[in-house]
Amino acid sequence: MRTHITSAAAAVLLLAGIGAAAADTVVLQPEQETVIKEYVKKQPLASVKLPGVELNVGTAVPDTVELHEVPNVKYRYTVIDNRTVVVDPDTRKVIKIIQ
Template identity: 65%
Template sequence: MKLYIKSAAAAVVLMGGMGVAVAENVVVVQPEQETVVREYVKKQPLASVNLLGVELKLGSPVPDTVELREVPNVKYRVAVINDQTVLVDPDTHQIVEVLH
């Protein structure tokens, strides 16, 4: 019985550590930042870049050829790809948010 409890406790600790590791890789875009981006795109329309075969989902890479526009007071850059507004991490060129 003691062995079972120790194993269960170890599993919980290991799973908790994995959860933290996954959580560290998740980017959280605050609603205020989304609002700022939406307003920016309304005032400064961006031409949509059509990219065949590019999935617009979290973590998808954006080619270096796509112009990333800086938005004041927002860490991430904005682009419009296939008529979808996306936020992109300027360091990794990966999509961190797809705005609907």
């Protein structure tokens, strides 16, 4: 019986973690993405190298990387390893990689 309770508790904690991760997901609206893409074309940046960092949605950008504003958009952008990334300035996590 104890094993069943432990398994059930582990399952509940796992599902709670998945729910919390889903709640952290930021959805970039198509209009915002268009504004960012157009702005980035007009304001190109030099690429920053981050050796040893695998760049994915959800990756935290180090504090040493400067984030640049886009007018009228909450999110910031930078160029890492020749890829433009959109970053949530509150968490510094990548929310979109623009190819």
